[in-house]
């Protein structure tokens with residue numbers, strides 16, 4: 119029996135910039151079950167990081183939440199104060215940030231940063247924290263962990279910083295890890311190690327993972343469910359196996375058809391022709407129309423399609439007036 123850990127309901131987020139606005143996330147709903155991996159995929163700018171950050175109420179000041187709820191257990195994190203949020207952040211949920219260098223403190227040695235997180239959140243004194251920090255740096259495959267521990271973030275490569283972040287996020291054994299492109303700057307061997315480490319946590323500790331990625335290779339390796347995002351909307355959801363085998367949204371279909379081989383090690387999404395739309399006003403029609411080979415007059419006459427269950431296919435949904443059934 120699956121058990122719900124976190125749930126986003128009808129989340130809409132808009133960013134304010136100096137002279138414009140961006141409707142980054144529109145009416146997104148998704149459920150994350152304990153011990154499962156939910157992959158959020160989509161092109162750059164589709165709103166994945168915004169959704170991930172909202173789970174820990176980490177959105178920056180320029181983000182306005184226009185509506186929705188974000189439940190973690192029995193708490194709506196969007197309504198919690200800082201003290202209540204501290205109970206969740208770091209303890210029950212951690213995030214591996216897309217920009218690993220920005221996720222670390224530039225003026226503190228790596229070993230001290232890792233140790234500090236451990237002593238703050240776990241029952242550990244300073245000395246034990248320092249020893250455990252070296253162990254963690256070793257576990258994430260960093261060569262010469264003693265030297266890394268004595269380094270500052272700017273002395274390490276982006277990939278090395280990312281491994282430090284992964285070490286910190288997993289060491290706390292949270293109930294949920296939000297992993298934002300956790301392997302994007304790593305080579306294939308290290309990527310496999312990190313995915314294995316995440317998968318072990320999930321199996322042994324029951325950790326749930328929201329995996330944000332544009333790499334279908336990664337999705338097929340460890341995710342259970344997938345949500346495909348386009349221009350701030352979730353356009354298709356379902357089990358990874360079924361969505362990869364028979365995608366029904368023309369966007370998902372196009373992305374997967376553009377991949378030469380599904381089982382190849384790394385597969386980027388960016389092969390689809392055309393570009394996503396500007397998001398400086400809420401979409402009045404389906405945002406995918408300009409790139410869609412299945413668009414009909416009806417799509418242009420009505421509002422954006424809602425994500426709805428696919429008849430006869432349990433657990434799958436699509437937001438489209440003219441889905442691809444069989445071709």
Ligand SMILES: Nc1ncnc2c1ncn2[C@@H]1O[C@H](COP(=O)(O)OP(=O)(O)OP(=O)(O)O)[C@@H](O)[C@H]1O
Pocket residue numbers: 133134135140141142160161162163164165166167168169178180216397
């Ligand atoms: N701090 C911000 N201020 C203004 N606009 C922002 C900010 N963060 C994100 N946006 C805008 O919101 C939209 C969604 O951004 P988001 O970072 O969530 O996308 P993403 O799917 O994670 O993209 P990527 O794959 O490039 O990481 C984009 O149009 C982006 O430009």
Ligand SMILES: [Mg+2]
Pocket residue numbers: 166167168216298
């Ligand atoms: Mg992002």
